[in-house]
Amino acid sequence: MKISVFGAGYVGLVAAACFAESGNSVIAVDVDQKKIEGLKNGIIPIYEPGLKELILRNQAEGRLSFTTDMVEAVEQSLIQFIAVGTPPGEDGSADLQYVLSVGRTIGRHMNGFKIIVDKSTVPVGTADKVRLAVQEELEKRASHLEFDVVSNPEFLKEGAAIDDFMQPDRVVIGTDNVRTAEIMKELYDPFMRKQNRLIIMDIRSAEMTKYAANAMLATRISFMNQIANLCERMGADVAAVREGIGSDSRIGYDFLFPGPGYGGSCFPKDVKALIRTAEECNYDFLLLKAVEEANERQKEVLADKLIKALGSGDKEGPLAGRTIACWGLSFKPRTDDMREAPSLTIIERLLAAGAVVRAHDPEALTEAKKLFGDRIEYSSNQYDILNNADALTVITDWHEYRNPDFERIKGLLKQPLIVDGRNLYKLDRMQEMEIRYIPLGRAGNGISETN
Ligand SMILES: NC(=O)c1ccc[n+]([C@@H]2O[C@H](COP(=O)([O-])OP(=O)(O)OC[C@H]3O[C@@H](n4cnc5c(N)ncnc54)[C@H](O)[C@@H]3O)[C@@H](O)[C@H]2O)c1
Numbered sequence: 001m002k003i004s005v006f007g008a009g010y011v012g013l014v015a016a017a018c019f020a021e022s023g024n025s026v027i028a029v030d031v032d033q034k035k036i037e038g039l040k041n042g043i044i045p046i047y048e049p050g051l052k053e054l055i056l057r058n059q060a061e062g063r064l065s066f067t068t069d070m071v072e073a074v075e076q077s078l079i080q081f082i083a084v085g086t087p088p089g090e091d092g093s094a095d096l097q098y099v100l101s102v103g104r105t106i107g108r109h110m111n112g113f114k115i116i117v118d119k120s121t122v123p124v125g126t127a128d129k130v131r132l133a134v135q136e137e138l139e140k141r142a143s144h145l146e147f148d149v150v151s152n153p154e155f156l157k158e159g160a161a162i163d164d165f166m167q168p169d170r171v172v173i174g175t176d177n178v179r180t181a182e183i184m185k186e187l188y189d190p191f192m193r194k195q196n197r198l199i200i201m202d203i204r205s206a207e208m209t210k211y212a213a214n215a216m217l218a219t220r221i222s223f224m225n226q227i228a229n230l231c232e233r234m235g236a237d238v239a240a241v242r243e244g245i246g247s248d249s250r251i252g253y254d255f256l257f258p259g260p261g262y263g264g265s266c267f268p269k270d271v272k273a274l275i276r277t278a279e280e281c282n283y284d285f286l287l288l289k290a291v292e293e294a295n296e297r298q299k300e301v302l303a304d305k306l307i308k309a310l311g312s313g314d315k316e317g318p319l320a321g322r323t324i325a326c327w328g329l330s331f332k333p334r335t336d337d338m339r340e341a342p343s344l345t346i347i348e349r350l351l352a353a354g355a356v357v358r359a360h361d362p363e364a365l366t367e368a369k370k371l372f373g374d375r376i377e378y379s380s381n382q383y384d385i386l387n388n389a390d391a392l393t394v395i396t397d398w399h400e401y402r403n404p405d406f407e408r409i410k411g412l413l414k415q416p417l418i419v420d421g422r423n424l425y426k427l428d429r430m431q432e433m434e435i436r437y438i439p440l441g442r443a444g445n446g447i448s449e450t451n
């Protein structure tokens with residue numbers, strides 16, 4: 001099939017590469033000239049495991065091309081995917097300007113029947129707005145060309161995007177047209193070989209499904225973070241509690257790891273947008289407001305623990321003269337994405353408390369330098385930043401942090417103190433190593449920093 005994908009970002013690039021991989025002829029189009037020039041020359045603008053190889057192969061084999069030429073992209077393809085950003089507006093609602101701009105572009109240049117598929121995360125009712133935008137452009141040129149608008153929300157996770165796209169838990173298609181449903185089914189058939197996981201529903205339900213899924217997952221995380229905070233105060237261990245509740249098949253083990261708050265380009269923005277959508281229909285989504293507030297507070301927890309362990313008691317600059325080494329800046333492992341990363345709040349808090357902050361991340365240093373400039377120190381070696389630091393704090397659960405050289409850590413730090421926001425290490429091992437260890441959701445090992 002001939003497909004155009006508008007928006008060469010995290011979702012657009014993955015979708016374009018995976019559709020090309022299954023034999024389709026795909027044009028990826030973006031307004032960002034620099035990005036497209038780079039892509040034409042094999043420069044992939046984001047870090048996503050497996051994406052570069054997939055793009056380069058499909059590009060070389062002639063199934064995937066990149067352009068800024070909107071006319072070409074609209075004219076050449078039957079299926080027009082919209083995968084542009086929907087960032088939060090000032091009131092938290094999803095900003096639809098990029099989605100509607102693509103709709104207008106398609107309306108302006110379409111030369112035959114088109115299936116316009118919205119893959120961006122958009123509030124219920126957006127398909128109607130896209131339809132209107134296309135229709136208005138057609139009317140301006142007195143055209144009676146037909147088109148269909150479909151909702152096909154994307155559920156991929158960054159860091160695992162290719163696998164999620166190639167072997168999806170499900171693909172949701174919102175359409176009211178039987179013929180279009182058949183074409184979409186055909187397009188996704190190669191990804192359904194093990195089991196048919198295509199769910200076809202009405203458009204509004206498909207749009208809502210995306211928000212409901214993200215809101216549910218964010219709720220689980222905030223819930224577990226608060227259980228963890230309570231465990232700490234009650235002498236319970238959140239890891240044991242997770243095992244205890246996860247074994248109930250109605251609950252399951254996934255998405256119950258406590259952490260320094262959820263981040264990324266999706267959960268924070270989509271929770272906000274759903275609260276706003278509810279407000280627009282005079283419904284007070286109390287539960288989600290609490291989920292959001294709990295998450296904001298959770299982002300403070302690591303800095304609170306560091307100040308409690310090392311603080312001088314001086315209200316203005318409790319960490320003045322202290323150096324904190326941070327492992328992990330991206331909002332999750334296997335990505336360079338720092339959008340809404342908890343590290344942003346944690347580092348700002350440490351700086352405000354007077355600390356010198358040093359950071360390591362396997363992929364996000366370039367991104368971090370754009371955000372923090374020379375206000376913090378960076379190293380591409382995870383051990384270098386520990387030299388003479390007062391503490392190590394683990395913010396992101398990258399694999400390389402899971403089983404580090406503890407002897408080396410101990411030798412480098414001024415005092416052996418680890419504040420772990422991802423509970424990566426065993427308490428008894430830390431005890432044995434005489435490292436003072438402060439995890440989330442359970443009492444630390446009680447070794448004082450003077451040990
Ligand atoms: N990032 C994820 O993991 C993820 C997962 C599922 C769904 N989503 C949703 O998918 C959408 C895209 O997210 P993303 O993270 O890929 O965004 P992104 O910011 O990485 O990419 C968006 C791209 O769209 C381009 N663009 C803007 N206006 C354009 C136009 N008129 N024509 C062509 N290109 C244009 C931008 O230049 C940018 O390259 C959002 O609605 C998001 O909520 C994201």
Ligand SMILES: O=c1ccn([C@@H]2O[C@H](COP(=O)(O)OP(=O)(O)O[C@H]3O[C@H](CO)[C@@H](O)[C@H](O)[C@H]3O)[C@@H](O)[C@H]2O)c(=O)[nH]1
Nearest residue numbers: 154155156157158221255256257259262263264266331332
């Ligand atoms: O048990 C857990 C699981 C995740 N997180 C945090 O939650 C955030 C989001 O993680 P994850 O969902 O793995 O990454 P995303 O790439 O943001 O993916 C989410 O957002 C996407 C965009 O909408 C959806 O497509 C995905 O289905 C949805 O999982 C990160 O900060 C994680 O550290 C936790 O704190 N504890």
